[in-house]
Amino acid sequence: xxxxxxxxxxxxxxxxxxxxxxxxxxxxxxxxxxxxxxxxxxxxxxxxxxxxxxxxxxxxxxxxxxxxxxxxxxxxxxxxxxxxxxxxxxxxxxxxxxxxxxxxxxxxxxxxxxxxxxxxxxxxxxxxxxxxxxxxxxxxxxxxxxxxxxxxxxxxxxxxxxxxxxxxxxxxxxxxxxxxxxxxxxxxxxxxxxxxxxxxxx
Amino acid sequence: xxxxxxxxxxxxxxxxxxxxxxxxxxxxxxxxxxxxxxxxxxxxxxxxxxxxxxxxxxxxxxxxxxxxxxxxxxxxxxxxxxxxxxxxxxxxxxxxxxxxxxxxxxxxxxxxxxxxxxxxxxxxxxxxxxxxxxxxxxxxxxxxxxxxxxxxxxxxxxxxxxxxxxxxxxxxxxxxxxxxxxxxxxxxxxxxxxxxxxxxxxxxxxxxxxxxxxxxxxxxxxxxxxxxxxxxxxxxxxxxxxxxxxxxxxxxxxxxxxxxxxxxxxxxxxxxxxxxxxxxxxxxxxxxxxxxxxxxxxxxxxxxxxxxxxxxxxxxxxxxxxxxxxxxxxxxxxxxxxxxxxxxxxxxxxxxxxxxxxxxxxxx
Numbered sequence: 427x428x429x430x431x432x433x434x435x436x437x438x439x440x441x442x443x444x445x446x447x448x449x450x451x452x453x454x455x456x457x458x459x460x461x462x463x464x465x466x467x468x469x470x471x472x473x474x475x476x477x478x479x480x481x482x483x484x485x486x487x488x489x490x491x492x493x494x495x496x497x498x499x500x501x502x503x504x505x506x507x508x509x510x511x512x513x514x515x516x517x518x519x520x521x522x523x524x525x526x527x528x529x530x531x532x533x534x535x536x537x538x539x540x541x542x543x544x545x546x547x548x549x550x551x552x553x554x555x556x557x558x559x560x561x562x563x564x565x566x567x568x569x570x571x572x573x574x575x576x577x578x579x580x581x582x583x584x585x586x587x588x589x590x591x592x593x594x595x596x597x598x599x600x601x602x603x604x605x606x607x608x609x610x611x612x613x614x615x616x617x618x619x620x621x622x623x624x625x626x627x628x
Numbered sequence: 629x630x631x632x633x634x635x636x637x638x639x640x641x642x643x644x645x646x647x648x649x650x651x652x653x654x655x656x657x658x659x660x661x662x663x664x665x666x667x668x669x670x671x672x673x674x675x676x677x678x679x680x681x682x683x684x685x686x687x688x689x690x691x692x693x694x695x696x697x698x699x700x701x702x703x704x705x706x707x708x709x710x711x712x713x714x715x716x717x718x719x720x721x722x723x724x725x726x727x728x729x730x731x732x733x734x735x736x737x738x739x740x741x742x743x744x745x746x747x748x749x750x751x752x753x754x755x756x757x758x759x760x761x762x763x764x765x766x767x768x769x770x771x772x773x774x775x776x777x778x779x780x781x782x783x784x785x786x787x788x789x790x791x792x793x794x795x796x797x798x799x800x801x802x803x804x805x806x807x808x809x810x811x812x813x814x815x816x817x818x819x820x821x822x823x824x825x826x827x828x829x830x831x832x833x834x835x836x837x838x839x840x841x842x843x844x845x846x847x848x849x850x851x852x853x854x855x856x857x858x859x860x861x862x863x864x865x866x867x868x869x870x871x872x873x874x875x876x877x878x879x880x881x882x883x884x885x886x887x888x889x890x891x892x893x894x895x896x897x898x899x900x901x902x903x904x905x906x907x908x909x910x911x912x913x914x915x916x917x918x919x920x921x922x923x924x925x926x927x928x929x930x931x932x933x934x935x936x937x938x939x940x941x942x943x944x945x946x947x948x949x950x951x952x953x954x955x956x957x958x959x960x961x962x963x964x965x966x967x968x969x970x971x972x973x974x975x976x977x978x979x980x981x982x983x984x985x986x987x988x989x990x991x992x
Contacts, residue, residue, distance in 0.1 A: 446708075453704070457697040461690040475700050482704045487711075491992075556687035575681055576688040578650025580643040596641055603632045603640070606684075 434498060442489050449486060456502050459577055463503055466565070466572050467510045473517070477509040500583055503573075507587060559609035567602035574599055639677035649681045772938040775799040776817075785936045786811070789824030789961030790831065804939065804982040805829075806962075815849055822846040823865075824961060834872065835860075838890050841868040847882070856892030861885075869897070919957035919965070926951040929969060930986070937962050943986040948973070951991040 434455075441448035460478055468474045481502065485492070560571060566588070573584045581595045588595070639645045648656040664671050690696070774784045776794040784792040787806050794800060798817025805811050811831040823831045825844025833840040835851045838858040845865020851858050860869055862882040869880040869888050880888055880899055889898045919936075921929050926948045930941045939962065953972040957965050966984065970977050975988025 450701075453697075453701055457700070458690060458693050461693045461696055462688055465690055471696075475696065475703075479700050479703050479707070482700075483707050486704075486708060556683055560684075560687055571684065572688050574640070574646060575650070575684040578646050578685075580646070581641070582643075599640065600632060600637055603637065607632055 438498065442492065444489070449482075452485075452498065453482060456499055459499055460502060460506055462576055463569075463572055464506055464510060466568050467507065468514060470517070473513050474510070477506065477513055481505055481509060497583075499577070500579065500587075503577065503579075504587055555610065556606075559606045562609060563602055563605055566598065567605060570595065570598045571602050571606070635673050636677045636680065639674065640681065645677070646681070649678050650685065772804060773799065773801045774938070781820075785962070786813075786824075787937055787939060787962035788826055788829070788831075789959060789964070791822045791959070793820040795819060806939065806979050806982050816851060816853065818848075818850045820846070820848045836890075837872050837892060837895070839870055839872045841870075842866070858890040858892075859887060860890075861887040871895070871897070921953065921955045921957065923952055923954055925949070926953055926969065926973060929953070929955070933962070933965065940983040941986065942983055947988060947990050948975075948986075949990075 437448050437451055437455075441452055457478070460481075461474075464474045464478060468477070485502075560568060563571070569588065570584060573579045573587065574581075579587070581592055581599075584595045585592045590598070644656070644659060647653070648660050660674070664674065667674075774794060776782045776796055776798050779796050781793050781795050784794055784800055786792065786802070787804070788811060790811070792800060792813070795818035798815070798819050800813055800815055800819065802811075802813040809829055811826070811829050812834065813832070814834045816835075821833065821842075823842050823844050823846065827843055831842045831844075833842075833849060835849050835858045836856045838860070840847070840849070840860060842865065845867055846863040847865075847867050848861040848863070849858065850861075860867065860882060862884050864884055867882045869882060871890075880897060882888060882899070885901055887900055889900070890896070891898075919932075921932075927943075927945055930943060930948075933939065934941045951973045953969065955968055955972060957968065960968075963979075966977050966986075969975075970986065970988070973988055973991055975986050977984055977986045979985075
C-alpha cells in the first residue's frame with residue numbers, strides 16, 4: 427500500500443507538470459484544513475475566501491518554480507497564515523483610520539464565521555460543547571489547539587508557524603488545555619456522554 | 629487555575645502520539661501497538677488521551693466547509709480559465725529535458741486587442757532567411773537604403789507599420805523615423821505602398837519630380853529611371869500628388885482606382901481611371917516576411933527585426949540566449965512588435981538615437 431506521503435509526492439509531480447486534475451486533488455485534500463485554520467485567524471468570511479483563492483491561484487501559476495515541498499499541508503497553512511495576518515493588519519488599520527467604515531466593520535465582526543457556524547451546529551451536543559469551550563479561548567490559544575489537534579502538526583512546526591520557541595509552544599498548549607477543562611466543567615450541558623469521554627477533566 | 633492531567637498531557641506533548649491520532653498511517657499504528665505491549669499498565673491512559681485528542685480534533689472541523697470549498701474552487705477555476713484565454717503568447721524555458729509551456733498574459737494595455745486580431749490572420753509562410761538575404765539594407769549615416777537586387781518583388785517594413793513592396797531593381801531610401809515627426813521616403817523604381825494610418829504624421833513619397841502625401845492608404849508607384857516619368861495608382865484611401873518644384877500648388881487628389889501619369893519631358897500630369905495594373909501590384913504585395921514566430925529563440929527574433937526594419941537592436945545575447953517564445957506577429961508597427969516580444973519575457977526596451985536597447989533578466 428502506498429503511504430500517504432508517496433501519493434502526495436506523485437500528485438505534486440503531476441501538478442507541477444500542469445495537470446489540472448492533480449491540482450483539483452490537492453485542493454480537495456487540503457481545503458478543509460485551510461478553512462478550519464483560516465476561520466480561527468480571520469473573522470471575515472469574504473476575506474478568508476479571497477485569500478484561499480489567491481493562495482491556490484498563486485500555487486498554480488508558480489508551480490514550475492516551486493521547490494518540492496516536503497509537507498504540502500504545512501506549506502499551505504504557513505502561506506495562508508502569512509496572507510491572513512497581512513489582511514487582518516490591513517483591516518485593523520482601516521478600523522482605526524476610517525471612522526466611516528466603523529459600522530460595516532462592526533457588522534462584519536459580529537457575523538463572524540465561527541459564530542455563524544455555531545448557530546448552524548445541530549450535531550452532537552458534546553462536540554458543540556467542546557467547540558464552545560474552545561471558542562472562548564484567546565485567539566492564540568485557539569490557534570495552537572487547532573494546529574496541534576486538528577492539523578496534527580509537530581511542536582516544531584507550530585513553533586515555526588507561530589514564531590515562538592519550542593518550549594513556549596508546549597507551555598501554550600498546556601495552558602490552553604487547562605482553560606478548556608475549566609470551561610467544560612462550568613458548562614451546564616455537561617452530559618453523561620461527555621463525562622465518559624472527559625472523565626479526567628473533573 | 630485548575631491543572632490538566634499531567635499523564636494525559638505527556639501524550640499530547642509527544643509528536644509521535646499526535647501523528648498517530650491525526651493520521652491513518654500504518655507505521656504510526658504499529659509503533660503504538662508495540663508501545664502498548666511494552667507498557668501494559670499505561671494502556672488505559674493512552675486510549676483515554678487518544679479519545680480526548682479525537683474529540684478536540686472533531687470539535688474543530690469547519691462546519692460549512694463544503695459550500696465554502698465549492699465556492700472557492702469555482703472562483704479559482706474561473707480565474708485560471710480567464711488567464712489562459714488571455715495568454716496569447718506562450719513561452720517555454722529553453723531546456724532540452726523540460727519544455728513545459730508557460731502561458732503568460734501580456735499586461736500591456738491595447739495589446740490584447742491588437743494581438744487577438746493578429747492571431748486570426750493567416751500567414752503566408754515564406755523562407756524567412758531567404759527573404760532577408762536577398763534584399764540588402766544598408767545603414768548610411770542614419771538613413772536606410774533598401775535595394776531590391778533580386779528578380780522577385782520584396783517587402784520592406786517600416787517602423788510605423790507601413791509595408792512597401794519593392795519591385796526588382798527598385799530602391800527606397802529614408803531616414804530612420806523612429807523618433808521623427810515626419811515620415812518621408814525616397815523611391816526609385818516601382819513599388820506598392822501600404823501606408824499605416826497615423827494622422828499626426830503624414831507620409832511623403834518622393835519619386836523624382838513628384839511628391840505624394842498620404843495619411844494611411846495603399847497605392848502603387850511606378851518611376852522610370854531613364855525618362856523620369858512617374859505613374860501613381862491608388863487602391864484605397866486618398867493620395868495627394870504634387871510636383872516637388874511647386875509644393876502645395878497644382879495638387880491632385882487621387883481616390884481609389886484613379887491614377888496619374890507624370891511625363892517628365894513636358895512636366896505634365898494626366899489623371900485617369902484604371903485598375904488593370906492594380907491587381908498585379910496587389911498580388912506582389914502578398915509576399916511577406918514571416919513574423920509568425922513559433923518556439924523561436926528571442927535572439928533570432930531580434931535579428932529578424934533588425935534585418936526587416938534596419939533598426940539596430942542592442943541587447944545582451946547571454947541574458948536572452950535561453951528565451952524561446954511563440955509570438956504570432958504580423959502587420960503591427962515595429963514598436964508594437966517590440967512590446968509584445970518584451971512582454972513575453974518581462975523585458976524592457978527604450979529607443980535612443982534611432983537604436984533599440986532591450987534589457988531584461990535571463991529565462992530559465
